[in-house]
Amino acid sequence: MGALVSISRLFRTPAFPKGSGPDFVNAVCALRTDWQAAEILARLHVIEAEAGRERHGRWQARTLDLDLIALGDEVWPDLEGQKDWMALDPARQRVEAPDRLILPHPRLQDRAFVLIPLADICPAWRHPVTGATVPDMIAALPEADKEAIWPV
Template identity: 60%
Template structure:
């Protein structure tokens, strides 16, 4: 199973943020992830705090299509992001669409030592350093309620290949205050409408 985190906090072409996420998922389905399941949408505070408007976040899970690898999947995610005006200028900057490959089955990439180095990276360095290659599973997934809450909706029993923890167990370990910040998105929310 492959796991994707989705988010947006800037409108694209005056479309509501929720519409952007749904449109991106439809593009992914048409590109070969036909069995992709999407979580409900959530409103979450911008990360890091104060860096911009609040986000709409979700997660998706799909069986790995025959012949696909993580690099092909990441390239597809980047193509879809580009269709929605995503640019990569600032680490953790505001974005019209963010599609993160969180996990690709039990793959640990590029190797266990590199994964461990990024997983254990000092928080101060995380703000300024960006890996030059895909790290799988995402080295911060266990720390982020905005990833784990929606991921729990679509893949609660997925097992992290390094820690051995399920998504449900990782979510239970996140502080309650962090989990409470991830709120189900109501249909009348301003995040559903253009701003």
């Protein structure tokens, strides 16, 4: 069973990647659950499908995008696998997707649209691979990325 612990404010954010569609509304929530990661992800995909989401390709326009960003301090599939996906060249990121769940999300530290809402509810969370806190990761982002995020 799962229970909502907290949810961030809603934020207007540019589509990712740039130019792939209209702006999004992003938020982050924290759950307390005994579900396994695969079950959480499967339930998120069901919600997306019920909202009309169709998966046609990587980073395509979408009606709803729900992601499992982290599961506490767990690292999946393992430390080396995590580091490989974190270091993936940006050109390859556009065409390559993992064939399994990678946790925490390998681009978490690069995405203002995740980190700024995350700071609302879990500012003390530390990335289990890098050790960086949410404010540390936000500080490392380009100013233009941060300035493009607005509370709704």
